[in-house]
Amino acid sequence: MIxxxxxxRVVRVDRTTHSAMATDxxxxxxxxxxxxxxxxxxxxxxxxxxRGADVLIEPFRHGIMEKLGLGPDxxxxxxxxxxxxxxxxxxxxxxxxxxAGHDIxxxxxxxxxxxxxxxxxxxxxPLNLLADFAGGGVMCAMGIVSALYxxxxxxxxxxxxxxxxxxxxYLSSFLWKSQKLGLWNxxxxxxxxxxxxxxYETYKTSDGKYMxxxxxxxxFYEQLLKGLNLDSDELPSQLSFSDWPEMKKKFAxxxxxxTQAEWCSIFDGTDACVTPVLxxxxxxxxxxxxxxSSFIKNDQEEISPRPAPLLSRTPAVxxxxxxxxxxxHTEEILLEYGFxxxxxxxxxxxxxIEFGKPKxxx
Numbered sequence: 251m252i253x254x255x256x257x258x259r260v261v262r263v264d265r266t267t268h269s270a271m272a273t274d275x276x277x278x279x280x281x282x283x284x285x286x287x288x289x290x291x292x293x294x295x296x297x298x299x300x301r302g303a304d305v306l307i308e309p310f311r312h313g314i315m316e317k318l319g320l321g322p323d324x325x326x327x328x329x330x331x332x333x334x335x336x337x338x339x340x341x342x343x344x345x346x347x348x349x350a351g352h353d354i355x356x357x358x359x360x361x362x363x364x365x366x367x368x369x370x371x372x373x374x375x376p377l378n379l380l381a382d383f384a385g386g387g388v389m390c391a392m393g394i395v396s397a398l399y400x401x402x403x404x405x406x407x408x409x410x411x412x413x414x415x416x417x418x419x420y421l422s423s424f425l426w427k428s429q430k431l432g433l434w435n436x437x438x439x440x441x442x443x444x445x446x447x448x449x450y451e452t453y454k455t456s457d458g459k460y461m462x463x464x465x466x467x468x469x470f471y472e473q474l475l476k477g478l479n480l481d482s483d484e485l486p487s488q489l490s491f492s493d494w495p496e497m498k499k500k501f502a503x504x505x506x507x508x509t510q511a512e513w514c515s516i517f518d519g520t521d522a523c524v525t526p527v528l529x530x531x532x533x534x535x536x537x538x539x540x541x542x543s544s545f546i547k548n549d550q551e552e553i554s555p556r557p558a559p560l561l562s563r564t565p566a567v568x569x570x571x572x573x574x575x576x577x578x579h580t581e582e583i584l585l586e587y588g589f590x591x592x593x594x595x596x597x598x599x600x601x602x603i604e605f606g607k608p609k610x611x612x
Contacts, residue, residue: 252391253305254279255557255566261583263287263296264576266604277573278548283584284577284604291602293318299587300325305333305394312338312347322409332407333397337390339381341413353378353414356385360419369439369446385418436491442466448497449474449488452527453505460527461505461513473522477513478504548572577606 254260255278262280265287274280283299286292297320300306306325308315315321315336322334339356340346346359354375357363367374390412397408425434433442440446449465465474471488475481478501485500486493505513510526517524528536534545534553546556548570557566580603584594597603 251276251278251280252387252557253394255568257564257567258305261299261579262574266601267576274573278554279569280574281579281583282574282576282606283580284606285580286602287318287320289600289602290319291597291600293320295584295589295597295602296320297325297328298589299583300332301329302587303329303332304398305335307335307337307390307394309337311350312342326407326409330406331401333394333401333410334407335390335394335397335410335412337386337412337414339386339414341416342411353381356381356414357418359415360385360422362418362422362425365422365425365434365438365444367438367444369437371439373438380421381414381418385416385421386412386414389417389420440491440494446491446494448494448501451498451501453502455508455510455513456506457509457511459510461510461517462525462527463501464523466523470521470523473520474524477516477520477522477524480504546570575606577604580605 251260260280262274262277262282264282264284266284285295287296300320308320322336325334326332336342338347339351340349340359354363357366357375357380358373360381362380363373363375365373366376390410393410393412397410401407428434434444435441436446438444443450445451447466449463449471452460452462454460463474465471468488472482475485480500486497508516513524514526526532526536533539539545544556545553546568547553550572557568581594584597584603585591589597594603598605
């Protein structure tokens with residue numbers, strides 16, 4: 251989706267199926283080709299497509315593509331300029347290379363999960379964002395762009411081994427490199443940035459919403475206290491760890507006295523580093539996000555984040571069309587890649603490909 255947003259023409263190769271609805275909720279800007287890769291004729295179609303492609307992204311466990319006769323050795327021999335990106339949880343080698351897993355497992359094996367969670371609670375995975383998307387999708391996209399850039403010099407493609415475990419571990423480099431600073435000396439949930447500090451925390455407001463506080467520097471902390479109407483002379487020092495639990499209670503009791511909107515009117519425009527915790531319902535209409543058009547609506551009136559970062563000359567142009575149905579573009583893609591009408595008809599009658607036509611909403 252990132253590559254499509256920023257101008258790539260992306261073909262999603264779907265399994266042949268009798269369901270027109272795809273489970274890929276990030277199908278924006280993609281076209282769909284329904285192809286049975288388990289049939290030799292289906293694998294041969296993909297081989298032909300890869301001869302004219304810049305990038306192939308494959309998400310299977312180690313060895314599956316080789317079994318289908320679609321491994322990098324085969325495809326790069328036929329198209330030496332191909333960037334062959336392998337996006338998996340555990341990577342192409344190692345003990346777990348052929349094991350199943352999900353975001354929480356990759357996060358666990360990366361060491362990052364051990365750092366996430368509140369005091370006296372189990373480690374806590376923040377949805378499936380970190381390994382699947384940050385350490386997986388985004389790192390893989392960066393690898394693809396790097397390989398494409400390198401290809402402008404060498405003229406050659408290469409294989410990208412994108413492991414979500416390693417991607418999320420790399421993402422956490424700061425945690426490793428900041429250990430000597432003493433930021434993580436205390437148990438999980440008792441440190442500066444992991445919900446230990448009263449000035450780096452979320453607080454409930456009187457209307458059941460929340461405010462986020464990140465007033466780390468002393469000058470910002472002073473502004474936080476000012477907004478809360480607290481006197482720093484009557485409080486323990488900001489970095490007095492032993493007083494943090496009590497300070498949290500004090501801050502919580504103050505935040506509970508006003509609504510989120512009232513706190514926004516107090517803290518907006520200050521450097522106290524206090525912001526509202528916006529729900530998905532509120533986020534697009536927040537003044538700051540509205541001023542930047544940070545969220546977009548597609549033709550179905552569905553809201554989603556605008557692609558980032560914002561490039562000055564060539565910003566991303568996300569598609570506003572609905573996501574593709576499975577097999578919706580099978581015929582046009584094959585024609586584009588040089589297949590004849592006769593070849594397409596035969597592939598269809600042999601059930602190697604499928605055409606998915608959008609059904610009318612009854």
